[in-house]
Amino acid sequence: MKETVDVVVIGGGAAGCFAAIQAGTHFPGARIVILERGIKPLAKVKISGGGRCNVTNSVSDPTELSANYPRGERFLRKAFYSFSSAHMIQWLNDRGIELREYPDGCLFPITNDSQTIIDCFLNELKKLKIPLHLESRVDTVQQIESGWEVSTPTRVITCKSVILTVGGQPKISGFQLLNQLDLKIVSPIPSLFTFNMPNEPIRELMGVVTENASVRIVGEKWSTSGPLLITHWGMSGPAVLKCSAFGARILEEKGYRTPISVNWTGVLKQDDVRAALVEWKSSNKKLLNTPLFQIKSRLWTYLLSKCELHEDLRWSELGNRQENKLIEVLINDLYQMEGKTTFKEEFVTAGGIDLAEIEVKTMQSKRYRGLFFAGEVMDIDGVTGGFNFQAAWTTAAIAGKSVLLNQMEEK
Ligand SMILES: Cc1cc2nc3c(=O)[nH]c(=O)nc-3n(C[C@H](O)[C@H](O)[C@H](O)COP(=O)(O)OP(=O)(O)OC[C@H]3O[C@@H](n4cnc5c(N)ncnc54)[C@H](O)[C@@H]3O)c2cc1C
Numbered sequence: 001m002k003e004t005v006d007v008v009v010i011g012g013g014a015a016g017c018f019a020a021i022q023a024g025t026h027f028p029g030a031r032i033v034i035l036e037r038g039i040k041p042l043a044k045v046k047i048s049g050g051g052r053c054n055v056t057n058s059v060s061d062p063t064e065l066s067a068n069y070p071r072g073e074r075f076l077r078k079a080f081y082s083f084s085s086a087h088m089i090q091w092l093n094d095r096g097i098e099l100r101e102y103p104d105g106c107l108f109p110i111t112n113d114s115q116t117i118i119d120c121f122l123n124e125l126k127k128l129k130i131p132l133h134l135e136s137r138v139d140t141v142q143q144i145e146s147g148w149e150v151s152t153p154t155r156v157i158t159c160k161s162v163i164l165t166v167g168g169q170p171k172i173s174g175f176q177l178l179n180q181l182d183l184k185i186v187s188p189i190p191s192l193f194t195f196n197m198p199n200e201p202i203r204e205l206m207g208v209v210t211e212n213a214s215v216r217i218v219g220e221k222w223s224t225s226g227p228l229l230i231t232h233w234g235m236s237g238p239a240v241l242k243c244s245a246f247g248a249r250i251l252e253e254k255g256y257r258t259p260i261s262v263n264w265t266g267v268l269k270q271d272d273v274r275a276a277l278v279e280w281k282s283s284n285k286k287l288l289n290t291p292l293f294q295i296k297s298r299l300w301t302y303l304l305s306k307c308e309l310h311e312d313l314r315w316s317e318l319g320n321r322q323e324n325k326l327i328e329v330l331i332n333d334l335y336q337m338e339g340k341t342t343f344k345e346e347f348v349t350a351g352g353i354d355l356a357e358i359e360v361k362t363m364q365s366k367r368y369r370g371l372f373f374a375g376e377v378m379d380i381d382g383v384t385g386g387f388n389f390q391a392a393w394t395t396a397a398i399a400g401k402s403v404l405l406n407q408m409e410e411k
Helices: 014-026 043-051 062-066 073-082 085-094 115-127 172-181 201-205 238-246 248-253 270-282 297-306 320-331 387-402 405-410
Strands: 002-004 007-010 032-035 099-101 106-109 140-144 147-151 156-159 161-164 185-191 193-196 209-217 224-230 234-236 257-263 333-338 340-342 348-353 371-373
Touching (some): 007 156, 014 032, 014 115, 014 161, 014 387, 062 073, 073 387, 085 099, 085 106, 085 387, 140 172, 147 161, 161 387, 172 185, 193 238, 193 333, 201 224, 201 297, 209 238, 224 238, 234 238, 234 333, 320 333, 371 387
Parallel strands (some): 007 032, 007 161, 161 371
Antiparallel strands (some): 099 106, 140 147, 147 156, 185 348, 193 234, 209 224, 209 257, 257 333
């Protein structure tokens, strides 16, 4: 079957559906189709956030928001001025979707059901008369004289512009569709995973959460902070997931085997901790009974025994060497990472189309006019908290409203 339309959107996921809606809204009357290889649209939205869809985050200032992206920070900072989380929240509110904000800024539909977002998107596509063809895997995308030609096993569609939103690919071979185009691809690697520490006795404390810890890959100057959860295989929680995302390339180079330093006090330095201990040193209380820095008592007991401090020791009896050892363990406690585990709630791949290939103002390829990108296919990924969807909404909104501008200029 040979067809001609204005825009073909490849991929019916979060970015594809939103880009099509934006294109349909900005270019009324344009003929737009979505080609999705799967049997259901928006499949990842369905399972996202444990079926509740953490749709975005309340952080909306472009600088603050973009700090949550280990890859794509500078690119997105500019893009967020055009379409930020506040725009997405408004867009959903305008369509009757209320969101609930959690203390960490994560926003979920008030229904606690990702289907709410899916229904909203499908409804908008219907209103705009944009067909979404399922089981339509695109095999080739070719530039032709009149624009682009997109082929599936059963259709050949010519169009003025293409928006490519095929999502993240765990392997470089997943970018086969782009082979004909000679675009620079940053090789994909995992991001957002937890740390395996099979030989660390701390695993016996599984279930213990420290509300504010910092995690650092030994040898690196930066660290990531937040809650840290001890698991039966090692460590997890936001501080660790952020470390896995910002350290994705470093950890991959190290084969996921490296010492990890934990600061159980959060971001306190040696002198701050020493100053905090001063008032205790005249106390007759036992160290064991007075956990500091909001450290849970099971963990506190573990840390004291790691410092070889006797359980009957009182603060007033703490010697200088013992104090130094305690401070060291509190702020620079070393653990050996020996592998990673995929975080079941949300996993993403770092890597994708090199951002140097893409114009941030339009999401158009710098080399191939009429070819646009949105979502995880680009070398962009965020930490947990609704940031990955926000990158999809932002890039899709910009691609959608730019997709036929070239054609209008040419007329
Ligand atoms: C389990 C899980 C939970 C998550 N939860 C959250 C969350 O709560 N909040 C958050 O911000 N992020 C979350 N994420 C990340 C988020 O889902 C992704 O960042 C987002 O879906 C990316 O959107 P996308 O449209 O770029 O890619 P996708 O959603 O992956 O969509 C790409 C689409 O393209 C289709 N496609 C691929 N190749 C072709 C082809 N050749 N022809 C036609 N179609 C094709 C695919 O079938 C797919 O439907 C989660 C991810 C996972 C895996």
